[in-house]
Amino acid sequence: LVERSVAWLDAQAGEFVIDYFCGLGNFSFPLAQSGSSVLAVDAGEEMLAQARQRAQEQALTIEFACADLFDSAQIPLRQASAALLDPPRAGARAVCEAIAGSPSMRRVVYVSCDPATLARDLAILCEAGFEIKKAAMVDMFPHTHHMESLILLER
Numbered sequence: 001l002v003e004r005s006v007a008w009l010d011a012q013a014g015e016f017v018i019d020y021f022c023g024l025g026n027f028s029f030p031l032a033q034s035g036s037s038v039l040a041v042d043a044g045e046e047m048l049a050q051a052r053q054r055a056q057e058q059a060l061t062i063e064f065a066c067a068d069l070f071d072s073a074q075i076p077l078r079q080a081s082a083a084l085l086d087p088p089r090a091g092a093r094a095v096c097e098a099i100a101g102s103p104s105m106r107r108v109v110y111v112s113c114d115p116a117t118l119a120r121d122l123a124i125l126c127e128a129g130f131e132i133k134k135a136a137m138v139d140m141f142p143h144t145h146h147m148e149s150l151i152l153l154e155r
Helices: 001-007 026-035 045-057 094-099 117-126
Strands: 014-019 037-042 062-066 082-085 107-112 133-137 148-154
Touching: 001 026, 001 082, 001 107, 001 133, 001 148, 014 026, 026 037, 026 045, 026 062, 037 045, 045 062, 082 094, 094 117, 107 117, 117 133, 117 148
Parallel strands: 014 037, 014 082, 037 062, 082 107
Antiparallel strands: 107 148, 133 148
């Protein structure tokens, strides 16, 4: 899942990318290793502190920011050209609305565990001119009904 997501995002060296709902940095670290400039955002200050420590140990330059990504006033964009989203089941409505209004944002990889919120959020992005370019399903939890959806959007 991580490898495919990072490959699909295809962030170039020096490109500014935002990893929303970054958690412990599962996507942030490989993005930074590719040479991208990464802003990793999540609401969990404790998780972010652990990710910061790990980034320092690996000598990776990743900026970490604590923000409530369900509050549109707190969502950073900063002229990013690409974003990776891996939200909880509630989805990423506020983040998608912010991305939809950002003229600099060109590519989005959205990882979802909930088909209903994914459909809602994709509608927001598609109404703003994004097109679905690739889609895949990943079985991260064998022997359960849970599947992860992986979507690449571009405009």
